Amino acid sequence: MDNQTQIQQQFIIRKLEIEDYQKEFLICLSYLTKTPELPLEKFKEIHENYPGFVYVVEDVQQKRIASTMSLVIEQNIFETKYFIENVVSHPDYRGKGFVRSLLEKIKQDVISLEKNRNEGNENVNKEISIELYCKKETKGLYEKLGFQENGFMASKYV
Numbered sequence: 001m002d003n004q005t006q007i008q009q010q011f012i013i014r015k016l017e018i019e020d021y022q023k024e025f026l027i028c029l030s031y032l033t034k035t036p037e038l039p040l041e042k043f044k045e046i047h048e049n050y051p052g053f054v055y056v057v058e059d060v061q062q063k064r065i066a067s068t069m070s071l072v073i074e075q076n077i078f079e080t081k082y083f084i085e086n087v088v089s090h091p092d093y094r095g096k097g098f099v100r101s102l103l104e105k106i107k108q109d110v111i112s113l114e115k116n117r118n119e120g121n122e123n124v125n126k127e128i129s130i131e132l133y134c135k136k137e138t139k140g141l142y143e144k145l146g147f148q149e150n151g152f153m154a155s156k157y158v
């Protein structure tokens with residue numbers, strides 16, 4: 001997996017780094033969800049224990065996180081599941097194709113992760129899927145990015 005990919009002049013895609021705390025990562029995320037105060041130490045702990053990878057687009061001139069998307073990896077009994085979460089672009093950087101590029105990067109990384117996991121094993125399911133949960137308002141975005149509605153997702157407050 002490449003460490004970073006240049007996507008447009010001045011912008012790169014890479015995995016989240018601790019230094020992104022100073023590069024307004026949490027501000028970018030706050031446009032998706034209410035983000036509580038998160039001290040640096042706690043941020044480091046979450047970063048280290050994240051069950052997958054957090055990807056970011058950095059504006060390298062402004063040293064600012066423009067967009068982010070996370071890949072959660074869940075090892076089930078028979079298969080590995082891949083989920084997308086925390087998809088957001090800072091309002092200053094929307095409409096530039098960053099979410100599309102992040103998804104493409106994640107797709108390539110998932111393919112190479114699966115390839116490495118299954119090396120030498122011929123009895124393997126060749127279909128790899130990436131799943132996500134989204135609100136009705138953003139369904140159109142994901143359909144545009146090639147996702148198809150599949151099943152029923154529900155929540156119960158406890």
Ligand SMILES: CC(C)(COP(=O)(O)OP(=O)(O)OC[C@H]1O[C@@H](n2cnc3c(N)ncnc32)[C@H](O)[C@@H]1OP(=O)(O)O)[C@@H](O)C(=O)NCCC(=O)NCCS
Pocket residue numbers: 031032067087088089090093094095096097098099100101133134135137138139140141142144
């Ligand atoms: C939705 C959001 C993540 C899109 O980010 P973005 O960086 O502007 O997306 P991109 O520029 O990569 O857009 C990719 C494609 O999706 C389309 N698109 C973007 N938002 C869309 C929406 N809400 N509905 C339908 N299509 C949408 C774009 O037009 C683009 O299509 P194109 O490549 O054919 O031109 C951004 O508006 C955002 O952060 N919104 C608030 C947080 C949010 O709702 N996140 C999703 C949670 S499920």
